[in-house]
Amino acid sequence: MAESYIPQQIESKWQEKWEADKLYKAVIDPTMPKFYALTMLPYPSGDIHIGHWYAMAPSDVRARYKKMQGYNVLFPMGFDAFGLPAENAAIQRGIHPKTWTLRNIDRMRTQLKSMGAMFDWEREAVSCLPGYYRWTEWLFLKFYEMGLAYRKQSPVDYCPNCKTTLAREQVVGEERICERCGTPVVKKDLKQWFWRITNYADELLDFSEIDWPDKIRTLQTNWIGRSEGAEVVFKVAPEDMLAEAGAPGTGVPGEGDLVVFTTRPDTLWGATFMVLAPEHPLVDRITKPEQRNAIADYQTQATRQTEIERLSTEKEKTGVFTGAYAINPVNGERIPIWVADYVMMTYGTGAIMAVPAHDERDFAFAKKFELPIPVVIKTEDWDGEPLEEAQPGEGVMINSGPFDGTPAPHPAVEKVTSWLEDQGKGKAAVNYRLRDWLISRQRYWGAPIPMVYCDKCGAVPVPYEDLPVLLPDDVDFMPTGESPLKYHEEFLHTTCPKCGGPATRETDTMDTFVCSSWYHYAYLSPYYKDGEPLDTNSIPWDPEEAKYWTPVDTYTGGAEHATMHLIYTRFFTKALRDAGLVDYDEPMLQLRNQGIILGEPRLGDCVEITGEWDGATFRAQEVKVYSFKDQADWPSAGRSDNRVCGEVMDRDDVSLKVRVKEETEEVDEGALVVVQIKEGLPVIIPGKEGVGNLGDILYHLEVEKMSKSKKNVVAPDDLVTTYGADIVRAYLMFGWRWELGGPWDSQGIEGVVRWVHRVWNLIQEEPRDRVPVQPEDEDTLLRAMHRAVKAVTEDMENFSFNTAIARLMEYTNAITKARAALWGTAAWEQAIHTLLLLMAPITPHMTEELWAYLGKPYSIHQQSWPTWDEEMLVESTLEIPVQINGKVRGKITVSADADEETIKAAALAEPNVARHTEGKQIVKIIVPKGKLVSIVVKK
Template sequence: MKDHYDPSIIEAKWQKKWEEAKLYRRHDSSDKEKWYFLTMLPYPSGDLHAGHWYAMSPSDAGARFKRMRGYNVWFPIGFDAFGLPAENAAIKHGLHPYTWTMANIERMRGQLRKLGTMFDWEHEAISCLPGYYQWTQWFFRKFYDMGLAYRDKAPVDFCPTCNTTLAREQVWGEDRHCERCGTPVIIKNLAQWKFRILNYAEELLDGLDQVQWPERVKTMQRNWIGRSEGVEFTMPVQGHPDLSFRVFTTRPDTTFGMSFAVLAPEHPLVEQIITPAQHEAVHDYVDAAKRKSELARQTDAGEKTGVFTGAYAINPVNQQPVPIWIADYVLMGYGTGAIMAVPAHDERDFAFARKYGLATPIVIVPSEVYAAGDATAWDEEAARTLAEAYSLKEGGVMVNSAAFDGTPWPRSFDATAAWLAEQAAGERKINYRLHNWLISRQRMWGVPIPIIYCPTCGTVPVPYEDLPVLLPEDAEFKPTGESPLKYHEGFRFVKCPQCGGDAEREIDTMDTFLCSSWYQYAYLSPYWKEGETLSADDIPWDAQVAEMWMPVDLYTGGIEHATMHLLYTRFFTKAMRDAGVVDFDEPMLRLFNQGMILGEDGEKMSKSRGNVVNPDDYVSQYGADAVRAFLMFIGPWEQGGPWNPRGIGGVQRFLHRVWTVAVNPPTTPTGATPSDRQIADLRRATHQTILKVTADYEEFKYNTMIAALMGFSNTLTTAKETSVYGSDAWNEAISSLLLMMAPAMPHISEELWQRLHKPFSIHTQPWPQGDPELAKEDVIEIPVQINGKVRDRIQVAAGADKASLETAALASEKIQAWIEGKTVRKVIAVPGRMVNLVVQ
């Protein structure tokens, strides 16, 4: 029979068969250990692109591998279906976002099936359906009840292109641009809903020690949370017995070195303390600071400006008056918006002091300098000529600090902190760079925030029984900077659930990151409750099922979510735990970040660059198996890299070779009986490959896994023309090859498995067991070096000990020629590795 590998036929055939056989249905009762394998759910943008393939096919291979390894694997998928592109498409094409989104989902479902994935479609979740988002609202309501949701008016980041506010996490880069569209954000003063993620700051830090996540993601989260430990204390204003301000410092040990204090230009105290003489200068400066965009204020970092207020504060440790300045290098949004300036021990304060001629008294010196005992090293003259701030903590000793002189770090911190606590209303304090999560969005296509504003009762949460607050189907969706829902009177005007009077709904919708913060739970069981009313005691999933499957064992997805989704979903789980709905702390135990697949030009794929790769084209030409294997072969998964259209040909040739070696008989059958040697060689290759491939799958090293399979298939192609063909060892080799290919290339392996008359399905077969004994070489070639340079290679028994290695090396003719007339001073023999002769 002359047939050849035709992926277009076999792939469709098996996809249908797998579905009919319900091969990937979840099993809730099983003796096997459960493995919840989750990949980040896609946004239904319309087409599955190369990036989806790069994220999903190796994930799928991982899930299939784990299943063959004997785990009860569950691998669900869904759609993160609220969000801006739907609205933008709606505006452009006059379609309702719902229609656009659902059509895309339908399309992408088909594409995901063509990929050959083992997704369990029975547990799909779609976040824009009322059955889903009623629970997103339920979470909001829970958090409200717990005091975790609040509304305040404050300066917030606003994207003028997306026409909505953003969370701090969604503002990226030096120019503070919108994470989604790249437009620099502007600052607006708006009343917005926020979640108190800061309540969990400490726990979000500690929890990182419990999860197996890439170190760089942990680092990014730690940086983002930005914990800093210090002391906050009170500075009285001289001549104003009723006025004082608080400052935060991480260096209470330097308080004696304070030579001025700085308030942020926005600090409320500024107005009350300016002296008439300074009035105009200060006002000019404050106005300029206000006008200055956030961007300019960032970019100007380094060039410090400020102005004296005319007022003085009292340094509590020595009662010295210090001038109060205002400067925009002090930010109102961090700490107290005011600092004590210690120029000798802080670079920024130093730069400011030198510019404006302020004193730089030295109060910390390195311990060696202190030990030398020469006080001229920290006297007034030394301070005057100081070239740069000495800001190290470790190894510093206090000087010019009265009773504290000689106190080294870190005792200096504790001692001065205690003193400030007693004498200056000070307290140890921990500040975080993390901001509370701003969740209000002025867009239509999102989850309505279930809040009602009543003139009589104030802010009233929508009762659980009234959820969901449905998104009106006929709402205007043009963004204006205010929520489009404002113009939908039927939505906006309601009766107050408490007093029954006229009231208005909150018109903003929620950040879509709320939807994706709990989707791993939504997959668990049907979450929609047709016609049922919700209550505070409900939970969105079956507790028993959650008990069985949560938390997620392995999560795969892109690094871009390091400080957004991955932070939010951890916060959600911790808050849910405190609400009593889950009993663990971390939702995702392990995390793997794949890299990004780039265009042929090595640049990020984008429509404007015209370098977008449409995988469908390649699938129709080469088949899904070839595209999957190619993406895995391209390089380390975590690294990503450019799409190279030529490389896929190599993978395709490999698949054809496998087909030929498995299906076609040898060109010239030998008919002879294989020797023991031939059998052993073949089995060695088989078991070496099994061991290598198994280890590679475990560690997501898919590129070397494919390489090993290629090598093995090359070996088999050669071996086929020898007398081992048709032997037990041969059959073992072929079935092992197919089994090892199955997770990565599910269709061709299933097809060939069937052609070898093996039982359906290859994907439910146990993983082949590698035998280290069979994999062992009996004779190995090792290099013999002279003074570290390879001069010969010798064949030795694999188990040869040092002495026999040495003997064999010295017996080599080439080696003898090299050492003739010289003295062998030392022989280093490493069994199984090499021999090195040190010769003089």
């Protein structure tokens, strides 16, 4: 009798042995091809949750599969350990962020180890340790040296709840709320550090060297938002330039020049007014005295509008005339200059030429303020009447001087652009939506920005040899909106590295995305050269390791990082390349995203309560509970003077929300009743002895993201205790399409449980009733084996994990069928060895145990991945369907090498086919090789 399968015993046993044997230590071996597999590192929030498993377990499976295929695999793990939650814990609970973080990391490392992944823990890197963040600081200095870092005063998004600035991509939705806490952000004018990611905008649009999902490529492309067009110079009408306007305008080339960016220079002749953003520097200088007040009011209102929540969903155009005019450079017309908030200071030049006939926004504005709308592009269906709406489509240029008759937009745009260049009135230009990366955060728990401010010398970088700038431990965390470091005298005051005079340190720290932009390099040699002094020529990692392992071959993680981490890390590697630190353009060659596991939906229990009404609420005297599992036995829902009955939709300490109408009925106001339950009131659960309490009652759960407050969290630790890691790994692969994810299904896992147990018993238990071997048995089994090897290999390669498991289940079924006849034969041995090898990456412990049981050499994880023989897949006879006019009417069995005529004859002879062709004219017969027979008949 076989040993029963007790995963709790075998899993820890093998995990200990693998660790002791350093089975997964990744060591450079120039004789082997390398494979750098990487999965996004977790934030140490406290517990590993099912989402981490869903992301990491299949990634581990694939790393193991690559290892068996003969690659030298590096599969590291670490922690993204700086960030707000640690600091919030400090504020709320008085725990130091470092203590909180390191404690969580210890806990999560242990939890991760229960997964049985092949992580090389000797390469673990934790971004909040000085050995790590001094290199983050070093990289800042490098970027500064390269001219990629700069500091400027600018309006930034600020979360009043987190008390820190946010990068643009951390502000979400139309309501512009903080991604982390949902608080509406406000604008603050602060001096901040930026990185010139825009230098790489064009290069970031090029995905030709990487195999990344279309979705991510599209998101990044849209985020960068490249648009081609022209910059055109409009002159302010000379009489409108004010005498006192002496100072040169910021970002404006010539005195009184208004530069606009347009994607449609071919519509220049239709520009009948101009619009400046309220913050545009020229506004104050050109506004006529009589318009001063109106403009000033409008500017104030516009500023406030970004600060208060934008309530209005309809965006009625607003604006104020400055009183001044500009000259349209192509036809010399005087056109009014307006100020309106539909023009953004942050895009293009903050000024536009308005062409109402061919731009929807300009059209709406012109309609509202009764400005002329001349047509300059004649579209096919234009009847010559005034336009009802803007016509941005294709057409032919009219009323456009020398260009009349030119097809627009092409080649009109190109022709007009080069004409403008010849005339010195404009030039071709490219604009991006992407803006420089704001990295300053007014927080303590982040990598310090290694800069010093001196009254004499200004901003001075901390010398490389003085790194790291260490975070002091004794900091007061009370949030003020400024970095806590600002109030730490010892940290704040320093001497200027240049002149030796008194100076202060930068007290802002870096966005944590900086740390995670280079962690895949940190894994190569964690905390490299810790303690040794640095200089400008240092390298943050062991160059030999980098040369062998990088770039990353396969990167897996969530698609939610598309416009943040995944764009920053590409930028980083391009900057590192320009710094001479790497010799390639892209950090990760292949990227795949997994989906999200949501909470499991579930009915609530049913309660039948007697009591009495008190206004709209019902006071309970007795509560009877019926389990959500036995819906058939529920008493019928409803409400009366002394009774309320229905499903529990929600619950708190003193009340239940009960749905008093049946599922099928329309839900209205009266469908939910709030029942007040006094503390200690007995709760009667039929079939259960004694009294329960309110906390025993389960309430209705919808499909939602898992969260502690919704109490729909699936804890991997519990699952491992119940089922073992192997089964959880396999189920996470089998239950959903990996890239989509979906709601958790606690019953679905049973299928995987049965499968794994079946394999376990299949190999260990000799069949009780043997049957004689039939001649074709061996072929059938081996054919199934070769099929499985092929299918599983292809599925692994394509991240199609659910079908890989399905194929393995199919193969297991085939072996089960062959068992009674073939047990103990050579073919049997081959079949079960192959099954174990194919399953080894998925269920590493259980296959290792069975491999040892069969007396095979340790370790199964050092064996080669099986290969298949195409010839073995071919069957000698085929069953193929016969269609008549596209409908299947029968099936025939023919030998695989039968010629077309034989197949046709067999098809026509099939009784049901013959019945359907009788008395009809056969038009033609199509025979795609080995697939089917298609007969076309006519009456």
